[in-house]
Amino acid sequence: AELLGQGAGRWSLRSRRVAVSASLFVDYHDPYVTLPQTCVFETDGQQRTWSLAWAPLTDEEVDEAFAAASPRRHVTGVGLRAIDGGYWIEMGSFDPDASSEQGIQLTALHEQVVASADAIRAADVVVFDLRGNNGGSSTWSTEIAKALWGAAWIDDRVKGSEGVDWRASPANLAAVVEYQRMFADNPDLADYFDRMVTGLGAAVERGDALWRQPDFSDGDEAAAAQAGPPTTAMRARTWVLTDYGCASACLDAVDVLTAAGATVIGQETSADTVYMEVRRQALPSGRAQTHLPMKVYRGRARGNNETVVPAHVWTGDMSDTAGLEAWVAQLDPAATSR
Incomplete structure (x- = not known):
């Protein structure tokens, strides 16, 4: 110290x-x-x-x-593979660029999960592997969770924050427009980013300092309320494997998956503040760049610099995937939230 x-x-x-x-x-x-x-x-x-x-x-x-x-972080890949009695979902990256190598892999992973959803839900065990994940876009984990538990189940259980304020600036708007371009081919996200660009763009034109992001799911919530409490077909025991570097969108994934019913295992995570959605900004000198958060959560359930402590701690080498698989196989199923 x-x-x-x-x-x-x-x-x-x-x-x-x-x-x-x-x-x-x-x-x-x-x-x-x-x-x-x-x-x-x-x-x-x-x-x-x-x-x-x-x-x-x-x-x-x-x-x-x-x-x-220095301790070396093991970075898992991106993909879906079968293990004894279940599935191992590797999410070592949440690269926001859908056209990048990892973005293409994440798109393929989402498609695989959707295609195999029935088998995954009925498995004995499912592991969401976040080793080495440095964050990015939380959209990837949310969409994968919805593909397995159902959108109504996730929307009902995940309580992210009371509101989200974006700093209304031309540079932030340009970053969101880039998101809009990257996810233009994704029907589930295209409408979301179209509305984001429209709302944030109007705030920039007015000269507002902040723009409060509306809840785009209001209509869905009204329909869900009429339909009654949501149910899910997910029956597998679900684990979230974390390491000490998990923060930002990686922690968002932990929030979503644990709210859905998964249990955290591995190492204690890192932490983050309520200032999120970071973009890079080169300084005028051209010799350095800074990382600027574009939005802030108001009343987020997980506080500033609050870590997630696993229910089961792994003390071995985090790169020992075979050892981790054997360890997961003997974990007490009764300790898992369904």
Whole structure:
């Protein structure tokens, strides 16, 4: 905490401490840090004290050592495959660009899930694998969840926030127009983004600072209310496998899947704020770029920098897929929400 925490940011998050831990014995010549001269290591209840001999390192030596000491995140692929008694749904990316390599894979995954929905729902177990997912567009996970549990079930259970305000700026509008272009061939999303562009565009023309996104599902909710409480055909035990880097749209996926009835397993997640939908903006110098959130959630159920702690913790290597499959197979089914 003294050597790294003051400059690392969000030191309270386990995921942040894991990510920067390899820097502990690197002298960054911080004038506000006093380097320790001894260090006590404890292993199996036994303590041993070591003297620390600080020495200058070249940039190449720092890079090499940091690469060796840093925890490597395993990034799963994108796809659907059968496992013993069920299915493993790999969602290692939520790339918002549907025309990118991963976007094409995600489109194919959605089509596979829709085509195999009956078999997936009737399986003994289904695992949603989010290892290595760095976020992107939460639309992918929501649409896959709706394909399995049903749109009415998801809309009834997922309580995202009380409202969403977008910063009404020409650059943000341009980003949403790009979303509109990318998902123009998706009938489920084309109308949504058309309405987004119309509403945000009108706010920009008026010179409004913020635009409150309306609830585009009002008509659906009215019809659902007349039909009674929604039901789902999903019968499989469902698990969500997370790692310490899961944040942004990855956490949105966790919110949706757990609300639907899944149980989180793996590692404690990272966290995010209520400021979301990040885009890149180059600075005028051309030497750097910043990442700007375009919208803010009002009254989101999950708070600022709030992690998700798994019901079952995996302490092994997160890249050991075979070991994880064997571990999932022996988890107590009674601990799973249906």
